Amino acid sequence: MHIIDPHVHLLDLEVHRYPWMENSARNFLGDASAIKKSYLLPDLLADAGADLHVEQIVHVEANHDPADPLAEARWIQSLADAPQNRGLPQAIVAGADLSQENVQQVLEAHLALRNLRGVRQILNVHPSPMYDFVGRHYMREPLWRKNFGLLQRFGLGFELQIYPAQMVEAAQLARAHPDTTLILNHAGMFCDRGSPAGWRLWRDGLRALAACPNVSVKISGLAMLDHHWTLESLRPYALEAIDAFDCERAMFASNFPVDKLFCSYRALWQTYAQIVADCSASERDALLRTNAQRIYRL
Template sequence: MQVVDPHIHLWDLSTHHYPWLANPQTSFVGDARELKHDYLIRDLLRDAGSVAVLKVVHVDANHDPADPVEETRWLQGIADEEGRGMPDGIVAGADLSADNAPQVLEAHAAFANTRGIRQILNVHDDPLYDYVGRHYMHEPQWRRHVALLKRYGLSFDLQLYPSQMNDAAALAREHPDTQFIVNHAGMFVDRASPTGYRAWREGMRALAACPNVAVKISGLAMFDHDWTIESFRPYVLETIDTFGCERAMFASNFPVDRLFGSYTAIWNAYARIVADASESEKDALFVRNAERIYRI
């Protein structure tokens, strides 16, 4: 199986600071203490086993917020030095609410492999699921700085919950020339009721109605620690049905999802679920869409 993996994380604890790994905790996504070790390209390729990883996109690993550009500098150095060009694309971290956001975006954009920005937006009434405690999409300065993405040709990775999807769809409509990519199939966390499912389904449809929004099918194991192919199946198929094979792409979320399954097991699960798709559709979902959307 050949794949382009558009959502991986790397970290080197001996040279860089990641606050969440300095004092790792257990949360709904698993036990971060098990992730407190270096994870580099060679580790990813070892984990890949029989899966042929053609290209990867690195998404910010919650590096030191005091120096987000250092992570991009480090990653570009890895791509330049190791010969394979990995990570082929870099989705950098930036706080778009900060006064210095324009300077940070300009600095990120100066690196050859930078393709986009992610700022985690997840807000939830339940403290267990709340990441950031503030609604960035409601803040005027944050919204003004989103407009700068177009200037630098940068996409924006949307990590959010279904309750935030209507706001995100409005944001995408305001910036039709900016590519937005929904992370982790919309992070459907409220699974205990029909209301929660409806919020996810309708929110995803609102986002998919914007032609400049795509989606990564990834991170499913964070919400389904004892997953099976059949437990993944409805979320995978609903997401593909909503966005179409031309705007959906599979991704691993490694090494985070490594807590709940091997690299080969997760990719083989995706393959089993879409086994009846056409060859061109499978090529789009596993390779071509990630290359096109992240321009790698």
């Protein structure tokens, strides 16, 4: 099976610092000790094995040291430039803190990297410490919103990692910046699953974002919130996201090595293929390959 994986994190603990790996507090991932180690291109390709042909990948910042986001992005570009890596990763989503006064200088430095396509700043905020990432509502801060406008000037997309309760606010942001591409990470991270109201919040939030033509969705990270997943437990979430965004603005992705806590790479992609087995051949190819290729300009 030929795939393009638009959400991969490479890690080199010998050179780089990842503060989340130093935090011993438990969160919704549970015991993450198994992935607190380096994960390099050979590891990803070994996980893919002979069954999957990974044509291209998008590297998304791995919650790297916020004091030096350029170090990670430059390292990823050096991997792409190395002849033995056949161009992998073909696209880079770098880290940038839009709440900082100097973020324009950071973005300008990122632009020197030929594979740069966008930036990510994790925005997940939640009343429960099990789910809260950042402890503040960045999208409500005037400086953050002002700096978000720089992305259009520089032709950069934004990776939108939020929870369902933040989706209406994110849709307002997308409408205010119609020329900036936003990509919803991990199908909106549906965490509050204990009630019909939680389902409606996620479902309606998806549709509020999907109503913005500049927003796409990555169906990934589902296992982070469903550790003992099955084909049938993932199917409704994947199909709901595809139904909201249609086959033209949805794409499957691995979120490896994070989701390696809960599944193998091959099992994950085989499950994706099974979920969309009843789609047309062109729709399956779009969801597994060509949408990512188009959206990330690979």
